[in-house]
Amino acid sequence: MTTISTAPHAELAIAIRLADYMKAHNLEGPIEIGVSKASCYWCQQYLDFLHESLQPKLNIVNRATHGKCIDGWLIPDHPADIKRQMLDFVGDKMQAIFDLTNAHRCKSDSVPFDGLSSDEEMQLEINDRPLTY
Ligand SMILES: [Zn+2]
Numbered sequence: 001m002t003t004i005s006t007a008p009h010a011e012l013a014i015a016i017r018l019a020d021y022m023k024a025h026n027l028e029g030p031i032e033i034g035v036s037k038a039s040c041y042w043c044q045q046y047l048d049f050l051h052e053s054l055q056p057k058l059n060i061v062n063r064a065t066h067g068k069c070i071d072g073w074l075i076p077d078h079p080a081d082i083k084r085q086m087l088d089f090v091g092d093k094m095q096a097i098f099d100l101t102n103a104h105r106c107k108s109d110s111v112p113f114d115g116l117s118s119d120e121e122m123q124l125e126i127n128d129r130p131l132t133y
Contacts, residue, residue, distance in 0.1 A: 006074040009043050011035050015050060015060055016076055022058055029058035038066040042073045042090075049085045 011033050018031045039047065044065035051060045075086050 004072045006072045008074050008076045009040065009070075011039055011043055011062060012046055012076050015047060015062075016078060019050065019054055019058060019060075023054075029054070029060070031058055031060045033060065033062040035063055038063050040070040040073060041065055041067050042069060042075075042086075045089055046075070046082065046086055049082045049089075050079075053079070053082060 014033055015031060018033075021027075022029065022031065039062060044062075047060055047062055054060070075083050075090075077083060
């Protein structure tokens with residue numbers, strides 16, 4: 001069994017903390033985050049959402065993304081509206097993968113999933129089989 005540890009990545013914790021502090025003290029940006037590594041795909045998207053929510057007073061500047069999806073990436077709970085945006089974004093990405101997989105699967109000779117129960121699917125597969133004697 002594989003165990004994956006989850007944690008918010010450091011650049012998100014720093015960005016959120018700084019954004020909260022600057023908003024609380026009515027300070028203006030930019031927020032510059034210095035990290036030795038480029039951000040992962042999920043962090044960059046999260047920072048983009050956070051950046052859009054802070055406009056125009058604060059601006060988040062970070063290094064580019066390496067574009068990889070890292071195992072164990074955890075969405076920070078705060079701020080809630082950015083968490084919701086990120087959940088929707090991840091959900092859309094997953095749906096696109098499912099749709100692509102299903103479209104690929106439909107090219108094979110198997111019966112595509114159409115929302116039927118497993119008993120109905122089994123009956124459909126049985127009915128679709130050619131009769132053999
Ligand atoms: Zn990351």
